[in-house]
Amino acid sequence: MPETPTPSITDEERRRLVGLMFAGGALAALGSAPATAQDSAACNSIRNPLLWAMAYKQTAAEFHALCYQAYNLARMRIDLALARHDPGDRPLALIADMDNTILHAFSYWGYLINEGKDFFDDAIWDEWLPNNLITAVPGSNDFFHYCESKDVEVFYVTNRNQGERTFEYALAHLKYLKFPYARDENLFVFRESSDKTPARRRIEESHEVVLMLGDNLNDYRRDYYVKDVDERMALMERDRDDWGTKFILVPNPTDGHWVRAIFGDSEPAPTDENRQILKDAATRVAWDRTLSAKRPVK
Numbered sequence: 001m002p003e004t005p006t007p008s009i010t011d012e013e014r015r016r017l018v019g020l021m022f023a024g025g026a027l028a029a030l031g032s033a034p035a036t037a038q039d040s041a042a043c044n045s046i047r048n049p050l051l052w053a054m055a056y057k058q059t060a061a062e063f064h065a066l067c068y069q070a071y072n073l074a075r076m077r078i079d080l081a082l083a084r085h086d087p088g089d090r091p092l093a094l095i096a097d098m099d100n101t102i103l104h105a106f107s108y109w110g111y112l113i114n115e116g117k118d119f120f121d122d123a124i125w126d127e128w129l130p131n132n133l134i135t136a137v138p139g140s141n142d143f144f145h146y147c148e149s150k151d152v153e154v155f156y157v158t159n160r161n162q163g164e165r166t167f168e169y170a171l172a173h174l175k176y177l178k179f180p181y182a183r184d185e186n187l188f189v190f191r192e193s194s195d196k197t198p199a200r201r202r203i204e205e206s207h208e209v210v211l212m213l214g215d216n217l218n219d220y221r222r223d224y225y226v227k228d229v230d231e232r233m234a235l236m237e238r239d240r241d242d243w244g245t246k247f248i249l250v251p252n253p254t255d256g257h258w259v260r261a262i263f264g265d266s267e268p269a270p271t272d273e274n275r276q277i278l279k280d281a282a283t284r285v286a287w288d289r290t291l292s293a294k295r296p297v298k
C-alpha cells in the first residue's frame with residue numbers, strides 16, 4: 001500500500017518565506033514599527049513560536065525518519081509476538097492513537113501560522129477536521145496492513161470532540177487513508193474524557209494487546225495524566241523498559257499533554273502571560289554567562 005505523499009516545501013513557498021524573512025529583518029534593522037497592518041501581520045507571522053516545531057514537522061527528513069523508525073520497531077515487536085503465539089492463544093491486537101500517531105495535520109498548523117496564531121485553536125480545528133486534509137504518518141499504513149496480513153487486529157482509540165459527528169469524522173479519516181480495520185467495532189472515540197482505559201479493558205477481554213502506539217504518554221497509561229513536568233518525567237523514567245517494547249512513541253513537537261504540563265491546560269489561551277510561560281519552559285536550563293566568566297576552563 002503506497003504511503004500518502006508527504007507535502008514538501010516548494011520553490012515558490014521558499015521564495016515567499018525568504019521574502020517574508022527579509023521584510024522582517026529589514027524592519028528589525030530599521031528599529032521601527034511596521035508601516036502597515038500587512039507588515040504587522042507578516043512581522044507577527046515570522047516571529048511565531050510555532051515556526052520551529054512546524055518547520056521540523058513539515059520539512060525535516062529526520063522527523064519523517066523518526067516516524068519510520070517507530071513503525072519499523074513496531075513491526076519487530078509484532079514479529080516477536082507472532083513467534084511466541086500459539087494457535088489456541090487469544091488473538092493478538094494492538095492499540096493505536098490517531099492524531100499525530102497515524103494522522104498528520106500539517107495544513108491545520110500551517111493555516112494557524114499564516115493567520116498569525118501561535119497557540120492551538122479549537123474552533124479552527126473543529127472546522128478544519130471534517131475536510132479530510134489529513135495525511136498518513138510515514139510508515140503507519142504499511143505497518144497496519146502488515147498487521148492485517150498476520151491477523152493482528154488493529155484498534156484505533158482517540159480523544160476527539162466535534163459534537164455528534166465526532167465518530168463519523170474519525171471513521172471517515174481511517175477510510176480516506178485506506179487504513180485496515182476501518183470499521184465501527186475497531187474504533188473507540190472518547191469525546192468527554194481523555195481517559196482511554198475503558199477501551200483498553202474492553203479490547204483485553206477478547207485479545208492479547210501486544211503493543212500500543214501513541215504520541216502522548218496518556219495514550220499508554222492513565223497514571224501519566226498528571227500536570228507537573230517533573231512528575232511526568234519521573235513516571236516516564238519509572239517505565240523506561242516499556243519504551244520501544246510495549247509502548248511505541250511517535251514524536252510530536254506541537255501539542256499533547258507535555259503542553260498541558262507546562263501551562264496546566266492542554267489548550268492554553270494565546271496570551272502574553274502564556275507566551276512568557278512558554279519562554280520560561282524553553283529556558284528552564286540556560287547558560288549564565290557571568291558565572292562562566294568567573295570559572296574559565298583551565
Ligand SMILES: [Mg+2]
Binds near residue numbers: 097099214215
Ligand atoms: Mg495523539
